[in-house]
Amino acid sequence: MNVATMPSKAQPKLRLRNVSKEYVAPRTGQRTLAVSDFTLDVRAGEFLCIVGPSGCGKSTVLNMIAGLDQPTGGDIEMDGHHVRGPGAERGVMFQDYALFPWKSVRDNVGFGLRHGTPGAGLTAAERNDRVNHFVNMVGLAGAEAKFPHQLSGGMKQRVALARLLANGPDVLLMDEPLGALDAQTRMVLQVELLRIWGEAAEEGDRKTVVFITHGIDEAVFLADRVVVMSSHPGRVSAVIDIDIPRPRRESIRSEPRFGQLTDEIWSLIRDEAYQAIA
Amino acid sequence: MTTATQTSRIAQLPPAVKAVTLPALLIVVWQIWAMTLPETSPAPAPAKVVQSFIELTASGDLVWSTLQSLGRVLAGFCVALVLGLSLGVLMGASRAVRENLDPIIESFRPIAPMAILPIAILWFGTGTPAALTIVAYAAFFPLLVNTVYGVSRVDRQLVRAAQTMGVNRLRTIATVIVPAAVPSVLLGSRLAMGVAWTAIIAAELAVGAKSGGGTSGGIGQMMFVFYAYSIDLNGIVVCMIVVGVIALMIDRLFRVAEHRLLPWRN
Numbered sequence: 006m007n008v009a010t011m012p013s014k015a016q017p018k019l020r021l022r023n024v025s026k027e028y029v030a031p032r033t034g035q036r037t038l039a040v041s042d043f044t045l046d047v048r049a050g051e052f053l054c055i056v057g058p059s060g061c062g063k064s065t066v067l068n069m070i071a072g073l074d075q076p077t078g079g080d081i082e083m084d085g086h087h088v089r090g091p092g093a094e095r096g097v098m099f100q101d102y103a104l105f106p107w108k109s110v111r112d113n114v115g116f117g118l119r120h121g122t123p124g125a126g127l128t129a130a131e132r133n134d135r136v137n138h139f140v141n142m143v144g145l146a147g148a149e150a151k152f153p154h155q156l157s158g159g160m161k162q163r164v165a166l167a168r169l170l171a172n173g174p175d176v177l178l179m180d181e182p183l184g185a186l187d188a189q190t191r192m193v194l195q196v197e198l199l200r201i202w203g204e205a206a207e208e209g210d211r212k213t214v215v216f217i218t219h220g221i222d223e224a225v226f227l228a229d230r231v232v233v234m235s236s237h238p239g240r241v242s243a244v245i246d247i248d249i250p251r252p253r254r255e256s257i258r259s260e261p262r263f264g265q266l267t268d269e270i271w272s273l274i275r276d277e278a279y280q281a282i283a
Numbered sequence: 284m285t286t287a288t289q290t291s292r293i294a295q296l297p298p299a300v301k302a303v304t305l306p307a308l309l310i311v312v313w314q315i316w317a318m319t320l321p322e323t324s325p326a327p328a329p330a331k332v333v334q335s336f337i338e339l340t341a342s343g344d345l346v347w348s349t350l351q352s353l354g355r356v357l358a359g360f361c362v363a364l365v366l367g368l369s370l371g372v373l374m375g376a377s378r379a380v381r382e383n384l385d386p387i388i389e390s391f392r393p394i395a396p397m398a399i400l401p402i403a404i405l406w407f408g409t410g411t412p413a414a415l416t417i418v419a420y421a422a423f424f425p426l427l428v429n430t431v432y433g434v435s436r437v438d439r440q441l442v443r444a445a446q447t448m449g450v451n452r453l454r455t456i457a458t459v460i461v462p463a464a465v466p467s468v469l470l471g472s473r474l475a476m477g478v479a480w481t482a483i484i485a486a487e488l489a490v491g492a493k494s495g496g497g498t499s500g501g502i503g504q505m506m507f508v509f510y511a512y513s514i515d516l517n518g519i520v521v522c523m524i525v526v527g528v529i530a531l532m533i534d535r536l537f538r539v540a541e542h543r544l545l546p547w548r549n
Contacts, residue, residue, distance in 0.1 A: 073443050093449030103444035107462045107547045120458050122449030152547040172448050 016085055017046035018176060018213040019070060024079035025238075026065050039065045041238035043079070047176075050211040052202060054224035055232045056270060058277040062239025063217045064100075067178050070215060071097045083176065093122045096174030100181045102165040104153040110164050111149040114140055117172035139167040142201060159190045170201070177202075179216045183223065195226055196255065204252045221274075225266045226253060233273045236281075243273055327516040332524075335517040344505065349525060352487065352501040355411060356479045359418025363475060366419075367426030368468065374427075375434025375464070376456075388427065396421035396482040400489050414486040414501070421482035422475035429474070433467025434460060466545055473537035480530050502526060 026040040040062040047053050055063050068074040070081060072091040081088040083095065091097075104113050115136040118124035124132055140149055143163040153161055162182060169177060183191045183198075203211040218224050224231045228247050235242040247266060249257055257263050293301075310329050317328030339345040374381040396417045407413040437460050445455045487503025502522055509518040 071447055073446065091443070091446040091449075093447065095447065097444070097447040099440055099444060101440060103438075103440045105441060105444075105459070105462070107465070107545070109547075116445070116458075117448030117450070120445070120448070120450045120454050154547065168448075 018049040018051070018084065019045075019047035019215070020080075020082040020085075021045045021047075021066075021070070022080045022082075024066070024069060024076045024081060026062070026069060026074065027077045038238040040069075040076075041240050043240055045232060045241060045244075047213060047215060049213055050208050052199075052211075052214045052216065052227055052229045053232060054216045054218055054228035054230075055234060056218060056221055056224045056274065057234030057239070057242075058236050058274055058281050059219065060281065061234045061236035061277075063234060064180055065239065066234075067097070067180050067215060067217055070176075071095050071178050073097075093117060093172050094175045096169045096172050096177055098165050098169045098177065098179040098182045100184060102153075102161045102182075104161060104164055104168075106153050109150050109152055110145055110156070111136055111140065113153070113164050114167045114171050116168060121172070123172040135171055139171045142170070143167045143197075158186050159194065162186060162194065166198070166201070174212070176213045176215065179214065181217050181219065184219065191220075191223070192255070195223060196253075199227060199251075199253060221267050221270045222258070222263075225249070225263060225270070226258065231266075231270060233270055235274070235277055245270060325514060325516050327520045331517040332520045335515070336521045336524075339518065339521055345502075345521070345525065348500060348502040348505045349529065352483050352503065353529070355414050355501065356418055356476070356483045359415045359483070360422050360472075360476055360479050362415070362419040363422035363426050363479070364472070367423050367471070367475070368430055371427045371430025371468075372434055372464075375431045376460070381431065381435070388424075392424050392428075396478070397485050397489070400486065403486075404490065409490045414483060414490055417482050417486040418479045422479040425474035425478060426468075426471045429467045429471025430464065433464030433471075436467075437463040466541075466548065469537070469541050469544065473534065473541070476533050476537060477530065480526075480533060484526055 021043055024040060024043040025038065028037045028039055029035070030037070043066060055066065057063055065074060069076050070083075070088065072088050072095065088095075105116060108116065112119075115132060118127065118132045118135060127135070140146060143166050145160065145163050145167060148156070148160065153164070156164065162185075165182065169179075183194055186194065202214060216224075216227060218227075225247055231245045231247060232241055233243040233245065234240065245266065249260070249262055249266075296304075314329045317324075317326060317330075320326055320328075336345070370384075374384055399420055400413070400417060403413040403416040407416060441459050441463060442455055445459050450458065483501065484503040484506070487501040488507050490504070502525060506519055506522040509515040509522070
């Protein structure tokens, strides 16, 4: 187990310093500390997973990085700049996909390019090419004209991923993106996600990913490092290096090291997980 | 055994046949009953209604009156649409506006359109403006309430998604909030059109009652003339049927439009 004291070759992509988030109930004035003293550096090109018991504030942390929620304490920086609000350089893939139901697959993928900052300076043809590229990459060719309600959960997830990538974000923030899928689909998409992330590419060409999951095996399979959170209030309880070499194949799931790491993480959150359902 | 087979045979009939069987039967019974009455009886009978319908159509009165009523409904509906949509978007988007206006809206909403007729007549006379006011008033509430609902219930997550794609606030309203509210607005429009059509008939009846007929026209007025002057029950039944058929057509038209405009819904 290594705490987050990695030798940083360069400036971290994301820097969270003593971040806290307190909610005040509007009627009663009751205060709830959702996240407390959360400190973490995320390296450029790193695949970082956050796991923790339900309600530990994982999503709150992600939303604060996205700029959708403001921290009540501490500071979040990206590339040395204070994060003030949402921006296309930090793309989010939401748990429920948040696809626009009135837009076709093609228009969902191209939404940011058409209406947001990512499309600035691109011609219509260039946008089109980019949409096609990512639609093909996630295996949705032929389904471009369909509406979200016509798609299976796995396909919606692919649309959300293509939309995220089409906007060309520097940091990918993913909130349990595979959570709603059945086990088989999830395993297939994990492998695909690593391929799309650029597992086979040079480390410098990879995007930075912050990936929230409640699946410990999923985190071990995907991540370079796993952040384990504890709840009430949510904070970092451990950061685990996943020293399984890449590219990772399905077969690593049966290797001893995979089991060791999974057990180690499970032992860190087991007590709280039991308390949560007690 | 035989009963079971008979039931299943009826169940197998096409829906269209099932839909007209009972009405057709009732009309036959009605006609038979009417034929037992003396020739001078004013009671309406199917054959006489058909005859009346043919006469009224041939003279052009029926078509003209219907068009006049439809024109008023459309005009009143448009007034309600402009008011209902703009106020609805404001109330849906701003909680402060909503909380301030809600008590006023909710205290007017239960007041039936006919209940404001006396005031409308006093202010606008017995002609078209009074009828229009009634229609606009009737159509306003379904439009407003559904627009407010549509705008305030827009999935917050979609707005957040747009923000993380670098879409600015104004563009988010145009590309997320408005499209998301369209289904509610269309539903409101359909309901509004339905009550507007109901209201115009009632308004024309009442407006006609005061003016003594002939001045304001419309199908409601036509009914009033049949009732108060020529005492033609067959003519009244013709009007009732036309009113019903038109209401049905308006509803179907809106349903088709909803289907066409919202291909993304199942």
